[in-house]
Amino acid sequence: MNKLKVGVIGCGRISVVYAEAFKRLSNIEVKYALDIDLRRAEKFAMNFSGCEYSDSIEDLLQKNLDVVHVLSPHYLHREHVIQCLEAGFNVLTEKPIATTLEDGRAMAETAKNTGKKLGVIFQNRYIDGIIEAKKLIDQGAFGKITGAWSSLNWHRPPSYYQIEWKGSWEKEGGGVVIDQAIHSIDLVRYLVGSEVKSIKAQIDTRVLTQIEVEDVASAAITFENGVIYSFFACNYFTSNSPIRIELSAENGSILLEGEKVTIRLNGKELIIHPTAEIKGEGETYWSNYHTSQLKHYYQCLLNDKPVPVSPDDAIKTLEVVLGIYESAKRMSRVSMEK
């Protein structure tokens, strides 16, 4: 079988994780790396024999590729994804799908119109214990889910925000919520299995005062099924503490600490440790599950099945992120109901 020809747009910090993941996939060959910083494109391309590189999207769009991975800054996701879909490539883009709902919907629409497959990275859905917890929830083992909370206490030094697009409403789309805690929001939505009805939130810039976006946020998020989700995130802790998420349910609870999951069900306790291998140069706080989502994406592509995570699903997570910002800016509860 011919291998799928793969390209990447954006060879920055996260690209090292992709380089490692691509080396573990047998059904692809990496043929093209694009970055406006040519040295980064070259460095990435050096991982793969026969991989071309450039700083010209026009050149990439002329190539014979099957899949392009979009790892560019948030505000460019729309442009890059739509250009690739229209050129006939399937796409897997990094989170968030976009910085606005309008952009996300335009991307989903283009995928439908072109018949190409668009997926969005939320690799934490592939943590071993999360897969088990989701399976048990879907089987009804926990009964009704009654509550949820998540807490992210991470460290982003001022130097992190010296990257040109970081710390800007226009380019990053926000701060700790859209960039870091979006993973917690997505996981809670995924596990609760209901959509958000209303949000009452506050955001602030308390410590990283050189940035215009928030470095802290808290919210009470009410789901249509009645679950109230207590959300907290900040980027000014002294280190990157493991993310914590807990769901309580009629028959037990689920606790995520980093990538370790403790499932308590009908009086029994099961602890599921992560099995994903530690990647090469990537940051330890990114979690090690990109390879799992990439494998799943390619399996679905080869078997002509819907690819994970669908644009509509990723837009729902973006709606919650943007709902937090809207509630905070209006200083009132926002209703997500149409």
Ligand SMILES: NC(=O)c1ccc[n+]([C@@H]2O[C@H](COP(=O)([O-])OP(=O)(O)OC[C@H]3O[C@@H](n4cnc5c(N)ncnc54)[C@H](O)[C@@H]3O)[C@@H](O)[C@H]2O)c1
């Ligand atoms: N899933 C995760 O856990 C995770 C972790 C980190 C980053 N990310 C995501 O990955 C994406 C990239 O983040 P990063 O931290 O690698 O950022 P980065 O700034 O380190 O890298 C972005 C790269 O895009 C390049 N670029 C900018 N404009 C371009 C253009 N017009 N054409 C081509 N290349 C261009 C930059 O030169 C840079 O090398 C973001 O969506 C981010 O949220 C996800």
